[in-house]
Amino acid sequence: MNWLDQVKWDASGLVPVIAQEQGSNDVLMFAWMNREALGKTAELGRAVYFSRSRNKLWFKGEESGHVQTVHEIRLDCDNDVVLLKVTQLGHEPGIACHTGRHSCFFSKLEDGQWSAVEPVLKDPESIYK
Amino acid sequence: MNWLDQVKWDASGLVPVIAQEQGSNDVLMFAWMNREALGKTAELGRAVYFSRSRNKLWFKGEESGHVQTVHEIRLDCDNDVVLLKVTQLGHEPGIACHTGRHSCFFSKLEDGQWSAVEPVLKDPESIYK
Numbered sequence: 001m002n003w004l005d006q007v008k009w010d011a012s013g014l015v016p017v018i019a020q021e022q023g024s025n026d027v028l029m030f031a032w033m034n035r036e037a038l039g040k041t042a043e044l045g046r047a048v049y050f051s052r053s054r055n056k057l058w059f060k061g062e063e064s065g066h067v068q069t070v071h072e073i074r075l076d077c078d079n080d081v082v083l084l085k086v087t088q089l090g091h092e093p094g095i096a097c098h099t100g101r102h103s104c105f106f107s108k109l110e111d112g113q114w115s116a117v118e119p120v121l122k123d124p125e126s127i128y129k
Numbered sequence: 130m131n132w133l134d135q136v137k138w139d140a141s142g143l144v145p146v147i148a149q150e151q152g153s154n155d156v157l158m159f160a161w162m163n164r165e166a167l168g169k170t171a172e173l174g175r176a177v178y179f180s181r182s183r184n185k186l187w188f189k190g191e192e193s194g195h196v197q198t199v200h201e202i203r204l205d206c207d208n209d210v211v212l213l214k215v216t217q218l219g220h221e222p223g224i225a226c227h228t229g230r231h232s233c234f235f236s237k238l239e240d241g242q243w244s245a246v247e248p249v250l251k252d253p254e255s256i257y258k
Contacts, residue, residue, distance in 0.1 A: 003238060003242055003243055006243060016145055016159065018156060018159065020156055025155065025156075026154065027147060027149055027154075027212055030145065030147065042238065072237060072238075073237070074234040074236060074237050074238070075236040075243055076236070077226050077227065077228050077230075077236075078233075081233075083156055083234040104206045104207075105203040105210075106203075107203060107204040107208075108202070108203050109202040112132055114132055114135060114204055
């Protein structure tokens with residue numbers, strides 16, 4: 001049985017994916033994959049997601065240069081969520097977020113409000129030329 | 130504006146949630162919340178999810194005793210994914226998974242197969258009596 005057949009794809013043929021930084025264990029981002037994206041990720045050793053807004057494969061870093069090398073692919077107990085251990089390339093420290101931040105999870109609930117608590121490491125306008 | 134209004138709930142009124150262990154930064158589990166669950170989580174300082182299979186609030190640990198204390202609630206750049214920083218209570222080391230393991234992400238892709246690479250810390254039959 002192919003390992004891809006053991007993943008429980010949702011009604012849209014997708015699975016949620018968490019990208020975690022190897023070493024720091026920081027959660028960098030959350031995205032989706034279809035079967036082809038997960039297959040390509042394993043084959044290439046780099047993160048390939050499925051963009052729901054553009055309805056096509058999204059080779060992470062294809063525009064920004066912020067490619068993710070994939071060290072491990074994990075699956076959860078229900079076979080319906082994937083966790084990647086990655087190295088975030090293209091900038092030091094790594095930038096996973098399109099806002100130019102290390103992680104997409106930069107908003108923190110404080111006193112009943114969402115506050116941006118992580119710095120912008122690079123101006124997004126200079127990332128997406 | 131209420132902070133809960135800033136969350137982009139999906140068509141089912143849910144948002145994906147990642148639970149990450151404070152300190153180790155291990156990703157423990159992935160689940161869903163509706164508006165009420167996220168409000169309760171913030172109010173009580175403990176993780177309250179929404180069970181899609183049981184279609185009701187799921188006070189994490191209500192059966193197992195494996196309650197999660199919530200230290201931080203974060204939101205991603207698209208306002209549609211939540212990240213919790215938690216302490217996993219009820220066992221040392223913490224057990225987040227219903228299989229009796231520390232984390233739900235215990236299956237690792239190795240040589241084209243999913244292999245369980247994390248130990249069972251407690252027999253599930255003795256967790257769910």
